[in-house]
Amino acid sequence: MPSRNRVAYAFLAPYLLIFATFWVWPIISSFLLSFQNTRVNPWRFQPSLNWGRLVADPAFYNALYNTLIILVIQVPVMIALATVMAVLLNSPLLKARPLYRFAFFAPVVVGEVAYAAVFRLMFSADFGIINKLITSIGFAPVSWFDNATAAMILIIIAVTWRWAGYNAIIILAGLQSIPGDVYEAATLDRVSKRQQFLHITLPLLKPIILFCAVLSVIGTMQLFTEPFLITNRGGPGGGTETLGLLLYRQGFTSLNFGYASAIAYTIAALAIAISLLNLWVAREPK
Numbered sequence: 001m002p003s004r005n006r007v008a009y010a011f012l013a014p015y016l017l018i019f020a021t022f023w024v025w026p027i028i029s030s031f032l033l034s035f036q037n038t039r040v041n042p043w044r045f046q047p048s049l050n051w052g053r054l055v056a057d058p059a060f061y062n063a064l065y066n067t068l069i070i071l072v073i074q075v076p077v078m079i080a081l082a083t084v085m086a087v088l089l090n091s092p093l094l095k096a097r098p099l100y101r102f103a104f105f106a107p108v109v110v111g112e113v114a115y116a117a118v119f120r121l122m123f124s125a126d127f128g129i130i131n132k133l134i135t136s137i138g139f140a141p142v143s144w145f146d147n148a149t150a151a152m153i154l155i156i157i158a159v160t161w162r163w164a165g166y167n168a169i170i171i172l173a174g175l176q177s178i179p180g181d182v183y184e185a186a187t188l189d190r191v192s193k194r195q196q197f198l199h200i201t202l203p204l205l206k207p208i209i210l211f212c213a214v215l216s217v218i219g220t221m222q223l224f225t226e227p228f229l230i231t232n233r234g235g236p237g238g239g240t241e242t243l244g245l246l247l248y249r250q251g252f253t254s255l256n257f258g259y260a261s262a263i264a265y266t267i268a269a270l271a272i273a274i275s276l277l278n279l280w281v282a283r284e285p286k
Helices: 002-032 049-058 060-087 096-111 112-122 130-135 149-177 180-188 194-222 224-227 241-254 257-281
Strands: none
Touching: 002 257, 049 257, 060 096, 060 149, 060 194, 060 241, 060 257, 096 149, 112 224, 149 194, 149 224, 180 194, 194 257, 224 241, 224 257, 241 257
């Protein structure tokens, strides 16, 4: 090996050592843990225990169903909303655009506990402002935390509020990279604004929107904060329990680390599979 390469690897060695210790080894260790029975002392290698339970566990299928419901409804709505927000933020007619960009991005930097507490107050059945608005137009108040469907809607609203602005800023960056000459040529050809958006803006934004969709899929598969803090650990009756929350409950409440590891790798496999499906569906035709 040339001496220059040895010097480079010597400088990289501390990082590679930390990377292997705190990233590579935990991944390998947790994967091996999923094949062990961690409910006995000492732990025993029993491959079929955790993976066999996973296949037949009603709690797992309930959490998977809830996670997929949020994924199928919330992610498309959020991406569509983020695209509209990005187009509006990119409009030259909008005054004080930096202020609006910060306002849309601000929910991401708000503390999770603080924003969860605000949502619980806003949607309180007794004195929440949302129920007051609902009753003011003649409808009955909604028990947001006692009804599984209402609680699921609340989770979708909360996640969308938190991450729509974040995705809008990413899509806005993509919008600003589109050359203005394209729109000028389309205007000279008397192409309407609607047609420009459908046939120029959206096709050129396709890679950025796909990137946001993949990030959102991965984030939704790991969803934990909102069902834990807003709907009180996946309530009512497990109606909003997600895979991330089930993993936490098995690993840190029941201390069943082997089963929690099996759930974790299932989440990772599902996230990879759905992301690859997105990439395949959105691929360019040959």
